[in-house]
Amino acid sequence: MNVSKVSSDDRIGDGINTDEERNTKKVWFKVVGGESMDNMMVDSPSVREVSWKEKLLGGNGSESCDLFSDGDLVIKDGDILQSSIDGIPTIDFSDQLRNILVRDMETTVIVKLLSRNIGYGVLHNHITSLWKPPQPFRLMDIENGYYLVRFQSRVNYDSALTQGPCIVFRHYLTVQL
Incomplete structure (x- = not known):
């Protein structure tokens, strides 16, 4: 490995500083084109890197955060029927699939700030800060x-739903089912 040594005596300047003001620290630089540091790597146990999603959700990757984590969503032939009535496309769901979709939307509310637009992060x-939910919630921009x-x-x-009127930036935040 080619290495060059730079000393505090090798500096460029007018020489006004005294020896007490000089930095005596020696710095080592690796010369470009020298040996690679790859051969100095020691085999380490393979550690699975945590993804950004896992960091954000506070998980370790072993458990899934899917909407249908129970494994109860099995779409069979006939569960989703697509048709067209008077040129308007329609989609019909089976009762089983409709119940799954309704169950997943049971704890969802629609919110809007009256007379003002608000960004996702601010909302x-x-x-x-307003509702202080002990568990995380999902906010989806429609x-x-x-x-x-x-x-x-x-x-x-x-x-x-039951807390009093919510006011954000002196405007009411409407909450609807």
Whole structure:
């Protein structure tokens, strides 16, 4: 490995500084084109790197955060029927699939800030500080200033609905089922 040594005596300047003001630390630089540091790596046990999603959700990757974690969603032939009535496409779901979709939307509310637009991050922070849910919630941006807030527990959902009027930036935050 080619290495060059730079000493504090090798500096460029007018020489006005005294020896007490000089930095006596020696710095070592690796010369470009020298040996690679790859051969100095010691075999380490393979550690699975945590993804950004896992860091954000606070998981370790072993458990899944899917909507249908029970494994109860099995789509069979005939569960989803697509048709067209008078040129308008329609989609019909079976009762089993409809119950699954309804169950997943039971703890979801629609919120909108009246007379003002608000960004996703700002609304998320205000909802967290207003309702103080002990469990995380999902905030989904739909169009025209409307957002879906999906809570993980029925208790958080009920407290969001029953708390008094919420005011953000001196505007009412409407909460709808």
